[in-house]
Amino acid sequence: MAAPRLYRKLLPTTVVGSYSIPEWLERAKTDYFQRHISRDYLDQIHDTVIKAAIKDQELAGIDIVSDGELRRDNMIDHFTSRLPGVEIDQRAKPYFYDYYDSVVRHKLPAGPLHLEQEFQFVRDNTDRPIKFSVTGPFSLMRRIRDEHYGDAEGLATDLARIMNLELKALVRAGADYIQVDEPYFSGFPDDIGWGIRAINVLFDGVDAHKGLHICYGNRYGKPNFEGNYRYLFPAVLEAQVDQLTLEFARKGFDDLDLLKQYPFPFELGVGVIDVKSAEVETPELVASRIREVLNYLPPERVFVNPDCGLRHVPEEAAFKKLQAMAAGAELVRAELR
C-alpha cells in the first residue's frame, strides 16, 4: 500500500544528497578545518552558497528542494560531531572531506543535534516543498569506532533512538518530508535485516513523509561498493517508510524486475541522473528512464531524482543535469495528461 500522496503533481522532481561543491568552497571549508578561518566566517559562506543552491534548484525547475547539504563536511561527520557521546579527539582535519576518527566509549546519551535550524534556514529561503535528509544509523555506525557496545546492531539501534528524537524535532519545526540515506547497506548485504530494524526505530512515530535512500556510495564521485539491489529483498519490505529511493541511471534498470518479484509497497524515487559522470543527460534520455519505471509502477508512485548527490559534478554540469531532469519529467507528464 503506497503512502498518501504528498504532492499533487505527478512525477515530482527532487534532489538527493549534496549539490555541486566548487573547488573554492572546498578550499574555504578546508581552511576552516585547518583553523585558518573562523566558524562565523564559514557559516556566512555556507548561508550564501545555500541560498544560491536553492535558487539553482528553483531555476532548474525542481519541485522539492533541499539546502544542497552544503553545510556538511561529509555525510558522516556532520552528524557524529553533533551526536552527544560520540568522541572526536582531533577536530582539525587536513582536508575537510576526510572523516574524523570518531569513537564511542560509553553508552550514548540522548541529546539534540539542532538540525531544525538548518531546516529553518531553507524554509526561510524558499516557498517550495523541502526534503530534509539525514544519514542513517547503519552508515553512521560503520564510521564510528565502537569501544563500548561490542555489538554493531546495538550501537546502530542507539544511534537510531537518538536520531529519532531529532527527526521529531524536525517535524515540529515544519519538516514534512524526511529522507534517511544508507549507502553502507550495499557494502554489508548480510546485515540488511537488522539494518532495516534500525531504520524502523529511527522513523518510529515520526509524522512525515519518510524516504529511504540506498545507493552504492558516492565518495569522491565514485561508488564505495558494487553489486545489485537483490540483497535488499525481501528484508527491505519490512521498512516502515513511504518511499525507497534507488540509483538506476549509472547501473541500468535490471533491478526493476525485483519490483515484480515482490509486492512492492513503496513509492520509488528513481535515479535518472548519473552523478558519477559530468556528461549532461538530455531530457529525452531522462524521459526514457522514467518510462522504464512506469512499466513497473503507476506514475502516482514515482518520484524523479538523481542517483545520489551532485557533489562531485562540476557546478555548470550539475545545474544542467537538474534542468534536464525537470524537462524530462515534464515530457513524460505531458504524455500522461
Place this chain on the structure above:
Amino acid sequence: MPVIVTINQPAQLLKRRQLSLSTVLSPFAEALETSVVDVTKLRVTFDWVQYAHAFREAFSARALLSEDGAPLGGRGELAVDLRQVDPSLFLDQFNQAVRCLAEPAADESRLYLEEFRPGVDSIIWTFNLFFWQHLEDWESVFIKDFTEALPGGGSDGTNPAYVHDQVGAFIGRLNDMAAHHLVPDEIFVLEMGVGNGLQSKRWMDEFRDQSAAGGQDYYKRLRYLMSDFSQHVLDHARKAVREHDDKISLIPVNALDPESALGFLRYKVLYVHLCNTYDNLPCTEIARLEERFYEVQVRAYLPSATSAAICETFSLQPARLREEIDRLLKIGPDYLHDMQTGVRFWSDVWDGLRLEERYVPIPDMAGYPIADRVTGEEVVDMLSNYGGDIRFHLSNGAVKSFVHTIPLLHPKGMLEVQDVFTTRLDQYRQGFRGPGKYDGSLMNQINGPLLRQVAGRHGFNVEFAPFKYRKGSATTILSTTMKE
C-alpha cells in the same frame, strides 16, 4: 645578492670514494675569485648525474627570465655535473658558462632540434615514443631483450617472491570481500606494460595455485587483461602466457590514458599493476626559487662534435642533419639505406642528445596545467609546508596516467606501481632525479609526494614501500586504494 651554492648528495658519493669535493671546489673557489664577470647573481648547483647516459654536459648555463621573457641580466644558474667535470678545465668552462648567462644567445656550434619549451613537449619524448614503436628494429640490431638489460638482469615485477606475496595479499582482499558476498562474478585484473609477459605468467600461475590451495574458485572467474602501448610487445608477451590463454585479453593501451581504451571496465578492475612505466612518461620540471615558481624549459641539441661525427659516419651533409633526424622520426628507422643503418643513426643521435635549460617564471602556479583534471593547485598544496628553494618533477605523464587509471578501479580495488619514486620532497635536494637515458628510452624518477597529493584530492590513499625482494633495488612500490 650572494652566490647560492647547492651540492646535491655528496655524502654518499664521498663515502663510496666516487667523488673528492676538494678537486672541484678548489677550482670553483678560484673561478669565483678570478672571474671577470659579476658572479654575485649566480646560483651554482653541483649534481652527480648517476645515469651513464643523460642529457647533461659537464657545465650547463640556465638563464633566469623575467615574466615578459627577457633574460635578467646575467642572473641564472650554473649546473655542474660532478661526474663529468674535469678539474683541470674547470676554470675555463666556468667562465665560459658565466659569459653565456651574461650574454645569452644560441650557441651557433650546436645543432638545435627545437625551440625552448616545457620539458613535457620536448623532442626527447618523441624519441622515447619512437623507441617503443620501433623496439623490434632496435632489438634486432643490438640483439638483446630490453628486460635483460635491467638492473639485476630482469624486471623487479617478475621477482617470484614478490609475485607470491602480491597474489597472496590480493587473495586475502578477495577473501575479505567474500565474507560479505561481495566478490564479483568476474575478477578483472589489469597488467599495464607487459614486458616479455613473464610477470603476467608468474602472477597467473600463483593466482591459480593459491586459489586452488585455498579451495576458492577465483581463478575460474579471472579475467586478466594484458595491455601495452606496443603491439610488438603484446605479441611477444602472449607467448609466455599460453597456458592461461582462456583467461587473457590483449589490449593495446596508451599508458597516458587507459580510461579511453578501457572505459568499459570503469569501477570493475580489482587489481592494476604497472612496473617501470611511469618513469618513462613525459615530464616537465618546476623550480621554486626565492618564493617564485619557474617552469624549466628545455631545448634539445647535438653538440658540434657529435653532429660532425654523425655526419661523417653516415655520409650526411651537416646542413641536412636536422632534416634527416626529422625524416627518421617521421618515417621510421628503415628510411636510411637499410633498417640496420637507420637504427644505428637513430642510436647515435639519441646518444648525443643534450638539453639546454632556462627558468621561465610562472605567474599563477595554481592555474598551471599539469595533466587532465589536475592543476598547479596540487603543487601549491604539496609545498605548503615545505619552505625554501626546490626543483622537482611534475611527472605530468605519470599523473595523467594515474588519474586516468583510478576510475577503472573497483571500490575495493588496488593499483600497484613498481617504479623509481621520490617519496619525500627533501630527496629532490639530495640528488639528481633525472632525466636519464636507458637504452633508447627515457627515465625520470617520479614525484611521489605529488602523486600522493593528487590521489588524495581524487579520493585515494597512496602508500610507498621499498621493494624488499632484491638487495640494492631502487624500486619502490606504490599502492593505491580508495579512501573510505
